[in-house]
Amino acid sequence: MKLNRREFVGTGVAAASTLAAPIVHAAGHGKPKVVVVGGGAGGATAARYIAKDSEGEIDVTLIEPSRSYYTCFFSNLYIGGFRELDSIEHSYGTLAAEYGINVVHDWATGVDRDAKTVALAGGGSVPYDRLVLSPGIDFVEGSVAGWDLNAQNAMPHAYKGGSQTELLKAQIEAMPEGGTFVMVAPPNPYRCPPGPYERISMVAHVLNTSNPTAKIIIADPKESFSKQALFEEGWQKHYGGMITRIGPDFGGGNVTVDPAAMTVDIDGETVNADVVNVIPAQKAGHICDAAGLTEGNWAPVVPQTMQSRMDENIHILGDATNQGDMPKSGYSANSQAKVAAMAVRGALTGSRVFPAKFSNTCWSLIETNDGVKVGATYEATDEKIAKVDGFVSQTGEDAALRKATYEESIGWYEGITTDMFG
Structure with a gap:
């Protein structure tokens, strides 16, 4: 079923409650198929959670051109000499070996929304019942x-x-x-x-x-x-x-x-x-525009499920989205991925879908052991992901607190990368 934007916006509130009815999947037999495009904080997390929590009931394919993923978050610490390059490098081996995810190292070049297939640069296409797009950013041509x-x-x-x-x-x-x-x-x-x-x-x-x-x-x-x-x-x-x-x-x-x-x-x-x-002006990764899922530079989504407002069979995560108050960050993408993964499982297997909750924290290092942070919690409304409350480090904090904030960021990095890659 295709919905226009106005019709689909109206279904956003009901989406979470109706996802419990399993769909008839595209192949007509066998397991339902989920394709995830982009292996970063949003895509890798979504692929892992869908595969892990469905306990083998869903076939998951992750399309990512890079065999090694270097996190953009913490890359500044590598520039500053606080990290080695290999400490921000991650592979997809565990996702394949332990979670049964079919990892395809290729570029996704287009989406046929009627046929429900993703085209690959290397030739051929991959069918899906649900598609998750987490392509990150591209740059606005001519912005500098x-x-x-x-x-x-x-x-x-x-x-x-x-x-x-x-x-x-x-x-x-x-x-x-x-x-x-x-x-x-x-x-x-x-x-x-x-x-x-x-x-x-x-x-x-x-x-x-x-x-x-x-x-x-x-x-x-x-x-x-x-x-x-x-x-x-x-x-x-x-x-x-x-x-x-x-x-x-x-x-x-x-x-x-x-x-x-x-x-x-x-x-x-x-x-x-x-x-x-x-650092030029930015927009959603090209695949979103190629699939006809953008308004302006970004892809609008339904907050409760991270579904595209243009296509209910596609979920969009992270930096590429126009979702409301959340900043474009690795933490945000990881948080949104878990909401989308739950919605996808509900749609395909009839599993229970809980109300969406989101959070984000961004840490920054100013000098050795001088760490600061900002963050918030969010909820899904009809119109957007809306900020509920927030926090930020204060000027004049003592050295012990700043060091503790930096050490907290180190723990978070280990936690989120494990959450992404297993």
Whole structure:
């Protein structure tokens, strides 16, 4: 059954209560089939929970091009020298071996919503009864004048984990004495709201030790940013006058880059840079747009089930979604995946579906043992995932509390990656 947007929005409230009726699956016989596209915090979690909790009643296929997954969260700590690269690298072996998930290392290139199949770059297609899309982000073409993906080796974004993160770290370490690092920060909304500013902290940590006369410039199109008071307090405390942020009032949103010349023009003033980290405006991963599931740059979903508002047989998770108040983060994607997994099992096996609950916490490291955090709990309403209450670290906290916050983040990382990959 296909529903238009208005009709499907109206079914959102009832969805959780009606999912207990099993559907007749596409193959007509055998087990129902779930295909998950994207093996990150949303997709890997959803695949694992569907396979684990259905106890073999559902065939689960996970489509992910990378054989090794590097988490974007904690990649800044690798840049800062607090983690080794292999500590943020994870494989899909346990999902296949222990949970029976069919892991396909290929690109999903399209979705035939009528035939209920996912096309693969390597040829052929995979049928589904329910499809879970968790493709993360892509970049908005032309959002930073002078930059496109062809320039990512000269001016890396490093906003997808892996080789880009390695490249940016190497460039920072190779900066000449007294050199200049420039970040072009993204406009809202984007993946991991505190992420660019934690990255600045980690770059400053490296340079403060090895290149203390270097300068860091942030060209920022936003009036304010996540945990701003905490970051600015920490930068002043630990890094003196090393960091300069140029906000929109002073031209931070009017930027042109020249990768060949390694220059950044900020509101008419040219900066000669040694390293330029361009983090462009972002949108849902391409597969969402290719499947006709986006409005503008993001994919709208029904909060109670994470179902697409365009297609009730598709659930969308994480950074790609327009869901309401939750930030785009690994924690959010993991939380949403568990809600979607429960909804999928209810639809396909008749298992009980409980009311959706969501939570998120984002930790950031400013300097050694100086950790801060922000977080909230959320509930599903008819219109959106709505914030219920929240918390944030305070300026002026003592060193013991900040160290405990950092250590808490280490425990969370181990916990969420185990939750994702088994």
